[in-house]
Amino acid sequence: MSQDEHVDCSQALYRMSEYLDGEMTTEDAHEIARHLTECAPCLEEHEREQIIKQIIRRSCARETAPTQLRTTIMQRITTICDDGSWAEVTQVRRVSDG
Numbered sequence: 712m713s714q715d716e717h718v719d720c721s722q723a724l725y726r727m728s729e730y731l732d733g734e735m736t737t738e739d740a741h742e743i744a745r746h747l748t749e750c751a752p753c754l755e756e757h758e759r760e761q762i763i764k765q766i767i768r769r770s771c772a773r774e775t776a777p778t779q780l781r782t783t784i785m786q787r788i789t790t791i792c793d794d795g796s797w798a799e800v801t802q803v804r805r806v807s808d809g
């Protein structure tokens with residue numbers, strides 16, 4: 712993230728998974744965290760993703776098809792938040808996750 716310090720909603724949502732997994736640099740994580748303190752809708756998505764991750768993690772311990780579950784959940788999110796931007800974000804993420 713080198714352009715400037717501003718993180719917009721699409722970036723925050725797109726990188727939410729990295730953020731939750733601790734896969735980004737401290738600086739980037741800081742920018743996302745700051746955006747979340749300033750943006751209620753993104754904070755809600757953050758909380759929702761956190762809950763989803765917990766569910767997936769829990770079901771990973773018991774079941775052998777977490778990928779299928781994850782895909783189902785992500786599809787459900789896309790359906791719930793069909794304001795366009797979210798559908799785009801989840802599609803990109805699903806592809807990059809393989």
Ligand SMILES: [Zn+2]
Pocket residue numbers: 719720721723746750752753
């Ligand atoms: Zn936002």
